[in-house]
Amino acid sequence: MAMELMAQSAQQGWPEWQVAGIRSLRVLRGIVLGEGGADISVVAKSRTDPSPEDLSVEVAVEITEPGGRPYYRATVEMARALPGALPANGDARPRGRSAVDVDDVYARWLFHGPAMRCIAAIDGLDEQGITGVLLPSSPGQCLAPDAAGGWLLDPVLLDGAFQLVIVWERTHHNMTPLPSGCGA
Numbered sequence: 377m378a379m380e381l382m383a384q385s386a387q388q389g390w391p392e393w394q395v396a397g398i399r400s401l402r403v404l405r406g407i408v409l410g411e412g413g414a415d416i417s418v419v420a421k422s423r424t425d426p427s428p429e430d431l432s433v434e435v436a437v438e439i440t441e442p443g444g445r446p447y448y449r450a451t452v453e454m455a456r457a458l459p460g461a462l463p464a465n466g467d468a469r470p471r472g473r474s475a476v477d478v479d480d481v482y483a484r485w486l487f488h489g490p491a492m493r494c495i496a497a498i499d500g501l502d503e504q505g506i507t508g509v510l511l512p513s514s515p516g517q518c519l520a521p522d523a524a525g526g527w528l529l530d531p532v533l534l535d536g537a538f539q540l541v542i543v544w545e546r547t548h549h550n551m552t553p554l555p556s557g558c559g560a
Contacts (some may be wrong), residue, residue, distance in 0.1 A: 378407070378448045380420075382437040383528040385420045386452035392455035393426075393433060395528050399560040401450040407439070415442050431456050476501055476543070485546045486539055491518050494536040498543065506544040510536035526554070 383395045384525035398423060407414050417440045426433040432455045438447040476498035482488065497509040515523035545553050 377531045378403075378439055379450070379534060380527055380529050380531045381439065382416060382420075382448070382450050382452055385418045385437055386435040386454060389420045390422070390433065390454050392427075392434065393456060394458050395452060395461050396432065396455035396458055397453040397560060398558070399453060401448065401558040403448055403556045404446050407447050416440065416447065417442060417444075423451075447477055459554070481543050485542060485552065488535070488539065492532055492535055494532045495539055497545075498540070501544065501547060501549060506540050508536075508540050510540075 379398055379401065382398065387393075387395055393488065408417065418437065419440070420437045421500045423436055432453060435452045435454055437450055437452050438446055440446045471506050476499060478495050481494060481495065481498070486493075491513070494513065495508050496511050497534040498506065499509065500507045510533050511531050513527070515525060518532065541555075542552055545551050
């Protein structure tokens with residue numbers, strides 16, 4: 377959700393640009409939501425003033441508590457136009473164990489509630505990696521039933537990739553990794 381908030385903030389500040397990616401994400405500490413939510417501040421600053429010739433701009437985004445102590449930091453990459461999709465590398469697919477019970481995985485290893493449950497199937501799992509089918513979400517499923525619009529970066533799909541990492545790590549090393557950052 378923090379990555380989506382960062383992307384939305386950059387998009388609002390630079391509406392003529394498109395969010396092309398997020399890099400150098402750092403989770404400095406999580407945001408704990410109580411009954412009344414949590415007060416936060418989001419600051420987005422362009423690293424340079426883009427010129428008409430520029431094809432991209434970098435926006436430094438930070439989510440902080442009202443006193444300024446940071447929760448998250450990242451660079452949102454904005455582009456005039458999005459690049460085309462990369463071709464899938466079908467040969468890199470794990471070919472190992474294919475009968476993985478998703479309900480069992482959520483019961484035994486994952487701590488995600490119903491709104492964040494997005495793994496529909498795990499197609500391949502071996503020492504080289506894991507592949508699965510993830511279900512997209514909408515703001516209406518995660519925030520409020522009447523939430524309008526769509527995601528820039530579906531936070532449930534993004535989290536689904538990390539969920540698959542947890543399943544792989546639990547299968548091969550009996551450990552639960554909790555990421556504190558992401559390169560890109």
